[in-house]
Amino acid sequence: KGNGYCSITLVLGGNSVGRVWLLRGLHASDKEKPADQMQLMSPVSSLKDDLKNKLFGQHVASEIIFKAVTGFMSNKNPKKPLALSLHGPTGTGKSFVSQLIADNIYKKGRDSQFVHLFSATHHFPHQDQTATYKSQLQDWIKGNVRNCERSMFIFDEMDKMPPGVIDVTEPFLDFYPRLDGVSFQKSIFIFLSNAGADNITQTALDFWKKGRDRKEIKLKDLETSLSASVFNGFFQSSLIDCDMLDAFIPFLPLEYRHVVQCVMAEMKARGLQPDKDEADKLARDLVYFPKPENVFAKSGCKTSGTFYLLHSD
Numbered sequence: 001k002g003n004g005y006c007s008i009t010l011v012l013g014g015n016s017v018g019r020v021w022l023l024r025g026l027h028a029s030d031k032e033k034p035a036d037q038m039q040l041m042s043p044v045s046s047l048k049d050d051l052k053n054k055l056f057g058q059h060v061a062s063e064i065i066f067k068a069v070t071g072f073m074s075n076k077n078p079k080k081p082l083a084l085s086l087h088g089p090t091g092t093g094k095s096f097v098s099q100l101i102a103d104n105i106y107k108k109g110r111d112s113q114f115v116h117l118f119s120a121t122h123h124f125p126h127q128d129q130t131a132t133y134k135s136q137l138q139d140w141i142k143g144n145v146r147n148c149e150r151s152m153f154i155f156d157e158m159d160k161m162p163p164g165v166i167d168v169t170e171p172f173l174d175f176y177p178r179l180d181g182v183s184f185q186k187s188i189f190i191f192l193s194n195a196g197a198d199n200i201t202q203t204a205l206d207f208w209k210k211g212r213d214r215k216e217i218k219l220k221d222l223e224t225s226l227s228a229s230v231f232n233g234f235f236q237s238s239l240i241d242c243d244m245l246d247a248f249i250p251f252l253p254l255e256y257r258h259v260v261q262c263v264m265a266e267m268k269a270r271g272l273q274p275d276k277d278e279a280d281k282l283a284r285d286l287v288y289f290p291k292p293e294n295v296f297a298k299s300g301c302k303t304s305g306t307f308y309l310l311h312s313d
């Protein structure tokens with residue numbers, strides 16, 4: 001206190017990496033007030049463009065995310081924070097889209113000090129320290145939102161979180177949440193997990209087998225897959241019972257052509273001329289399933305960037 005840091009240091013014992021990381025969001029900048037870091041205009045058109053041009057093969061997720069985020073951001077006085085739960089196979093763009101959302105809300109985008117990434121296995125590795133973790137997490141969220149009410153929290157690997165820990169977020173996600181004088185109505189909470197991946201993949205495969213265009217897949221086709229994963233132990237959390245999450249968003253498994261798009265995008269991002277032949281070569285090196293059809297990339301686009309780097313080295 002008094003030097004720009006909140007006094008949360010005391011409650012964060014143990015893992016020093018986690019401690020430094022958790023504190024990152026608690027530093028109140030000397031130069032910029034939180035409000036100065038927000039985009040002045042609403043993210044409507046730029047988010048739409050980013051979802052259309054940068055996120056491949058996820059038409060269902062794109063549509064829900066666009067509506068949810070722009071609706072929330074254009075509301076000057078939302079009744080509750082935005083809470084989104086993103087589900088699907090590995091490497092299909094869940095973390096990536098969270099970053100795109102941040103890029104369209106904060107001036108410093110994903111690097112803003114008000115965007116907080118949290119990884120369950122990294123920060124809460126011991127399943128038997130639930131009580132400590134609960135208290136740390138609650139204080140951490142409160143401290144960050146006290147610093148900036150438009151804070152954004154991204155919780156990765158939700159399915160690996162020690163049971164019950166995430167329930168501490170419940171009071172923050174409610175309608176008109178206010179704790180210890182801090183209001184949480186304008187914050188965004190994004191939960192990422194692989195829960196439901198198998199069911200979502202099965203639905204996408206059924207469409208493929210029937211020769212139907214992937215774009216015909218609608219949210220309602222995936223709802224059964226999602227609810228099975230959500231209610232059969234997803235988070236094992238009271239967030240579900242209490243209806244605190246605003247949307248469950250399915251991510252589809254990616255096909256060969258999407259991997260090629262990812263590699264081309266990666267080349268462009270690195271200031272290189274996108275090379276289709278090279279991208280094809282890299283995409284062909286990945287593993288596809290199920291056999292023998294080889295429809296979906298086993299790790300989505302996750303390794304395409306690394307492959308490219310290895311190659312260019």
Ligand SMILES: Nc1ncnc2c1ncn2[C@@H]1O[C@H](COP(=O)(O)OP(=O)(O)OP(=O)(O)O)[C@@H](O)[C@H]1O
Nearest residue numbers: 054055056089090091092093094095096262301302
């Ligand atoms: N649908 C997509 N469109 C564009 N790029 C993608 C897509 N999916 C993945 N990528 C690329 O692959 C990288 C890894 O994907 P990302 O980390 O978002 O996967 P994830 O779904 O969060 O996986 P996990 O469940 O393993 O955490 C991204 O940074 C991005 O470069």
